[in-house]
Amino acid sequence: MTLPAVPPDFASAAMLRVLAQGMRELGLSPPAATPEGATVDLGAKRALLTHAVQAGGLDCLALLGRGLHRFTHEPIHRALATARDARDLFERWARLERYIHSRHRVQVVAVVPREARLRHVSLRAGAPPHPAEDLVVLGVLVAFLEACGHRSLMAWAGAARVYPDCDGDALARAVEQRTSHEWRIAWAAQVEPPALEAAAPHRLAPDEAWPDGVKALFDRLVARLPAAPGMDALAAELGRARRSLQRELQQQGTGFRPLLAEARYRAAGWWLLHGGSALAEIGFLCGYADQSHFTREFRRRSGMTPADYRRDFRAAKA
Missing domain, CATH: 1.10.10.60 (Homeodomain-like)
Structure with a gap:
C-alpha cells in the first residue's frame, strides 16, 4: 500500500523509534535507520508506516505501540507513563500534540470507569489522518495505558477490534467506511505500575531560604x-x-x-x-x-x- 503524499510537516522522532522497535518485536524488519533527535520530516513517518504495512499489513499497526515499553529511560515516556489515570494521560498527550504543533489531534469524547471513547482528527479541513496513522496512534495510547497500570486492555477502531488481536475483515470494512478514526478503549482494572527509576529533577530548592x-x-x-x-x-x-x-x-x-x-x-x-x-x-x-x-x-x-x-x-x- 502506498500512503498519499502530504505537504512538508513534522513528526515525533521518538514515535518512530517506538514503532521501529514494535516492528522488531513482531518479527518484522524496520527500515535500516531510525531517527535521533526530537522531530523529523513527516515523510519519514509515512515511509516507516508504508514499510510496516508492506511487511505486516494493516493488522499489525495497532500492535507497534508495544515497542514503547523498551524506552522507559526516555523523558517523554516518563512524562506520559506517570499519568495518574486515563483522563490524565489523554490530557498529557493533548499537551504534547499542542507543543509540537501536530496537525493531527486526539479528541476525547468520553471517559467513564474502564472505558474511553476518542477521535483522531486533523486540523486541516479535507485532510484527515490516514487509517494507518489512526491505528498506530491508537496503539501507542493503549501501550501508554498499559504503562500507567491499566490491565486487560482492548481497543476498537470503528467497529473493528484491533487490540490485543485484530479482526482483519472488520478492519478492512472500517477503513472502507472511513471510521478508523473513531476509537473505543476498554480495560478491566488499573493497578499501581512499577515505579520508574528517578532520572529527572525533583528537588531543586535545597539551599533556598524559603519557608x-x-x-x-x-x-x-x-x-x-x-x-x-x-x-x-x-x-x-x-x-x-x-x-x-x-x-x-x-x-x-x-x-x-x-x-x-x-x-x-x-x-x-x-x-x-x-x-x-x-x-x-x-x-x-x-x-x-x-x-x-x-x-x-x-x-x-x-x-x-x-x-x-x-x-x-x-x-x-x-
Whole structure:
C-alpha cells in the first residue's frame, strides 16, 4: 500500500523509534535507520508506516505501540507513563500534540470507569489522518495505558477490534467506511505500575531560604511537570481553601504563578545541563506551551537562549 503524499510537516522522532522497535518485536524488519533527535520530516513517518504495512499489513499497526515499553529511560515516556489515570494521560498527550504543533489531534469524547471513547482528527479541513496513522496512534495510547497500570486492555477502531488481536475483515470494512478514526478503549482494572527509576529533577530548592511550606510546594510542582496542578487542584490536594493557600504564599512574598514559573525554569536548566534530550523535548517536559514560549521565558530569566545556555555551560559540568 502506498500512503498519499502530504505537504512538508513534522513528526515525533521518538514515535518512530517506538514503532521501529514494535516492528522488531513482531518479527518484522524496520527500515535500516531510525531517527535521533526530537522531530523529523513527516515523510519519514509515512515511509516507516508504508514499510510496516508492506511487511505486516494493516493488522499489525495497532500492535507497534508495544515497542514503547523498551524506552522507559526516555523523558517523554516518563512524562506520559506517570499519568495518574486515563483522563490524565489523554490530557498529557493533548499537551504534547499542542507543543509540537501536530496537525493531527486526539479528541476525547468520553471517559467513564474502564472505558474511553476518542477521535483522531486533523486540523486541516479535507485532510484527515490516514487509517494507518489512526491505528498506530491508537496503539501507542493503549501501550501508554498499559504503562500507567491499566490491565486487560482492548481497543476498537470503528467497529473493528484491533487490540490485543485484530479482526482483519472488520478492519478492512472500517477503513472502507472511513471510521478508523473513531476509537473505543476498554480495560478491566488499573493497578499501581512499577515505579520508574528517578532520572529527572525533583528537588531543586535545597539551599533556598524559603519557608519549609514553600519549599514543599515548589518540590511538588517540579515533581509533577509537565502536568503540574493548577492553583485550584493544588489547594484541593492539600485539603486547603484556595484563598487560604494564596494568602499564605503572599505572606511569604511569592505566589502560585511565580512559583510555577520558577519550577519550570529550574527544571529546564537541569535538563539542559544534565540530560541528553533535544531542546524541542525539554520545553515540553518542563510544561511550556511550545518551543517559542520555552525560548522566550528562558531567555527572559537567564539572558540566554536554551541552546546558548547548554552550549556554554554543559561543557563546564563535564
